[in-house]
Amino acid sequence: MALTSAVVNAAAAAAAAGAGKKAAQVQLQAELNTDEDWNKFLQRDGLLVVDVYTEWCGPCIGMVGNLKKIKVELGGDNLHLAVAKSDTIECLKRFRKRSEPTWMFIAAGQLLNVVFGADAPRLTRTIEQELRNEELARKGEMERPQRAPSELTPPELEVATAQAKLQEERKKREEAALQEARVARREARARKMEKYFEDTCPALIMPHAQKSLRKVGDLLEQNGVIVADKCPILVGKDDARRLAVEDPELKIPAALTALAERPAMSLILKKLPETEGCVVEISRRALCGDGEEEGEEPKKTMYEDLRVDGVPGLFVPKDRHQRAAALDILFPKMVGAVLEPPASVQPPHIAMMFGAWQRRAVLSAAATPAVAARVLKYGFFADTNVQEPKLLAKTIDKYDERTEKDYCETIVLMIAVGLPEPELAEPGTEMPEGPPAELMILGPLHVSGDSVVGMQECARFFPPGYSESERKPKSKSKKKKKKRHENKEESAGSTEAPPEPETEAAAGGEGEGEGSEENGEERTGESDSDENNGEDAQAVDKATSPPPATPH
Structure with a gap:
């Protein structure tokens, strides 16, 4: 009896020890979600290893087992593990919006090392080395680096410098491309305008200077230019900003407010028949003093006379590009009578590609308020070919109608990464940069390197006319052949109602006849169709399930 009691007690003690060990293992890794948690964790003695993660890309779960094993076998009480959420900890803000596993090594409040990536052997070697260094530092045989956790380590600094250089080069390349596109648009518009308004120059007299209209007209007439027409106009807030892009002096708040609120x-302006030269240049020279030769004593111009409190009293375009823009702003009806309105400007954009089996998750993320305004177009394509894409469908409904789908099919989104015309944006408008995190978390197959490459790729995926609605082909209805009656008198005197229109199944297109024959064959062999239905029920939709794992 005593022996049995001893065995039971030993078993209970072993079970208690196992439960305690399991509880200890659960608590091996602390969770840090706030600045308070972070600061409290840094006060621990020994080596601290922190797995830094973001909300949209969680901690590295695959390394948890290795880390716990290292703590039990090597570190003991001198090694403390934690996972820290960079989104809510100010000290870790430099790690936000990253998807790469990040490991920080800290001791006595000082940052010792940072390791990136889920390389288990490298991480193990680093922990072993830092544990040895920490032991030497405690003995006074080695000094710890004096570096706050918020500071960059030398490798980080090197990478950050290289990335900053690449970012600067990319930004310059994108700005140059946007400027080139802007000049091309303005040149194309100017050429169209010159066909109809070559001898015409628009101008604007500001609200406070309208009483000087006669003086302006007289001065222009002395130089061979007349005021052919005049019209009161309330420019409005948006067009006032457009004019300010053409003339920076109109950017001051007083000028913008005057144009937005007062007529x-x-x-x-048109030049007289006997006047030679460009009407824009003549008008600028008469009113603004442009074109004066060097050495001449500058004369006070009408432009300077009409300036009040820094607000100019006149706007006269400087060149053919400004003339075209001013005509579109000030005389839209006159221009619209002979020309189509200028095309809307697309913002800089990139292409993001996903597997078509992810389409519902992708479109769900694309519909969120933070992303929806940035999704310009989307479509489904046959594969991942970026150079020669093959379109399958423009909408998810059309894609779902396809009976045969494959794992290699993709969905591509055109995503805005900037504003179409930043100079016209409202003050404080945020500039969208880079691909949205809501889509990046889904693991895209391809993302354009920058907006320059992205606009080239999107031009292949979404060529001009892509957004135009597709014309539905007219269904060819087969006419019913009238039965020939032997008795013509009966057919002539018949009072029967006209035949009803054929149903869609009976009046299908040319290709539906074959389908109907197949249906007829299926009806004759019902047992075969039942067997096929059983097989189809087990088939997997290749565009709604992830592709099978590749064997290693």
């Missing part, structure tokens, strides 16, 4: 006077 101004728009003018059409």
